[in-house]
Amino acid sequence: MGVPAVTVRVVLPAHLRTLAGVGGEVEVEVADPPTIGGVLDALEARYPVLGGTMRDRATLRRRPFVRFFADEEDYSHAAADTVLPETVAAGKEPFCVVGAMAGG
């Protein structure tokens, strides 16, 4: 019997949608309960071109100008094993990868 999984909706910034070749939201299967790290692992597995674009490949640290939001909360500084809100696990809210406002 496999690990229970949930489908998480993910909103990517425009440049990463272009890289991944997707138009809108994407969905990934993540072990339940979904964590930040689990979502990023699933994204990079499904879209290998996103490897290194959201977090450092070696250290797994978030890139400085990338932010993670979910259900109106900022998860950018949360640990990778932080469990995402029930609304994300239930598919009611997406996990948002955001390019930080920078550059004037």
Added chain:
Amino acid sequence: MSGVRLLVGTRKGAFVLTADGKRDKWDVSGPHFGGWEIYHLKGSPADPDRLWASQSSGWFGQIIQRSDDGGRTWDPVGNDFQYAGVPGTHQWYDGTPHPWEFARVWHLEPSLGDPDVVHAGVEDAALFRSTDGGATWAERPGLREHGSGPRWQPGAGGMCLHTILADPADARRMWVAISAAGVFRTLDGGDSWEPANRGLRSEGIPDPDAEVGHCVHHLALHPSRPDTLFMQKHWDVMRSDDGGASWREISGDLPTDFGFVIDVHAHEPETIYVVPIKSDSEHYPPDGRLRVYRSRTGGDEWEPLTDGLPQSDCYVNVLRDAMAVDRLDDCGIYFGTTGGQVYGSADGGDTWSAIVRDLPAVLSVEVQTLP
């Protein structure tokens, strides 16, 4: 009829400019990868349809793109640049040790003979190679670990390996240049490296004649004379006639010997081009006049080329990888500016015209001569 394809990297995307052999009418394609910094694009000498592009951003890091149809379509390939082993430290601006950290790919140098082989020069300075069409990258650690690495310091633009020259007559010999460390040479295909800076003199470092620490901006060679190298250093235009073992200054009567680009005429190995820039803090042409200087004597004696270039109120810069020459019978010369212009000459530099005027700031210009 033969033609040319210009590959232009800018602060906000890549552009491909094509023309037939007359080089008077240009088709402009782009922006490709709009919004991303494209430090460099270059075509494979072994397969002109295979192009490489370094795509990066402060937000999302480094991507490498490859085209197999001359730039019409692109696909991302591998972007995992991991230094070999524990990379250690180099000097930071204040002289303290600073860990090696990958920032971006400055330059991609495709193999002369194998379209699946390409070198990448990166910041923090190191040399990587792919032998599988860009899918995977491995550092050539002999360069960074040859001994002087802990003494390397970044230039104003970062500690970048920006120039890679391959000897067309000897696949085991290559040169690279690093700001601000200098020139390094390998004679065994990249396994081991040695500094190649004898004769360089830089007043801005504690020992002006040091083995390493020189801010070399660019190197060029003519394929028929690989023992002769030309260099635009931070200050000083230099040449070597012994494969980089020693250098002598050839700035001669240039109005200023600061600059970034240097290149060699396709058919005249002693005809070279530079774009003098006023100073290291004033990154624009002297007197607001954009002039390419040509020497037909391998240096020392220079003539300004101005016909078609702005001769008043011009305050753009021409960055280190932003000049290239084609190989048509009448050698074409091209360069791009930080003001977004790409200028071309189809007569060896005698006359110039703007191919495009309003691109984002140009970071690099390469040219392919097409059959």
